[in-house]
Amino acid sequence: MSQTFSHEQHYARAARRHYEDATYLHDDARLPNADHHYGFAVECALKSLLLRYLSATMAPLKPGGKPSLWPWTPGASGKPQKYGHLPEIWSDVAMLVRGRSGSTLAAVLTSTDPFATWDVADRYHGAPSLSTHTMKERKEAAIRILTLHEQAIITGILR
Template sequence: MLGLKQEDHFASAAGRHFRDADYLRDDGRLPAADHLYGFAAECATKSLLLRFTEVTMDPKPGEDAPSSKPWVENPDPDHHRPLIEFGHVNELVKEVALLAHGRAGASLHAALEGDLRVFRRWHVKFRYYDGGYAQADVVTRRRTAAQNILSLHEQAQLNRKLP
């Protein structure tokens, strides 16, 4: 794994989480499957951001160590946040929308917006819940959205460009 870029790690994790989610879903373990579909979509999105936009994992201004989250300087100079950090999948809808000003950001936002919206109510803290939130129809919608995002990622890698 040495020598791989973070976007490659994200891409690998996306595929692994998706396959594991399918395994769990087929076994009727919907809460765990739902959680992993969210992580699969998140990882594929972060890989796309690193490959096709100005988003980076470099040290943030004034820091020495590489960032633990993808980030970019906020393109809106009037906005109160100088940096945009890309967190969990439920936050990515809003964060990717902030990139929609540039050509690559606008293309990525347009391609991802509908599928990312499916994860608006997904949250990383659900791993601590009893699992009653994971209804079959919601998990199915999230699986489809994650699959679409992974397919977009795969196609973008093959074409070396966004749609």
């Protein structure tokens, strides 16, 4: 019997899966692919948090339409604010958690963004200028974000 998961559960499971793949690849010195999976792990964890705690939805963007492909919130101008890939989602979530519950997450996201130069398109050609320092920062950021994500799931509170 197949189990049905919510969007936030799918993102949570994907975050863990990408992180585990990143760790495996990192341990095998396959750094460009490890880096990419660390980025996807963070992106998926942030999307899960958006849906669980920050009023984002996957509802259709138009009445009667198909569910959205990305989490979104109503924008100030009435136009939906969509949350896609890194590095934009990092700063978007940082803006949402300021002044709300989630001060620990806000502190992580408002510190230096190790994914500022991360690009989803690197899956095609790798990150040619990936330094060991950048790799270390991204791995550590992924660990922090996934830890906060898992704590939020366990406690029901975004810290």
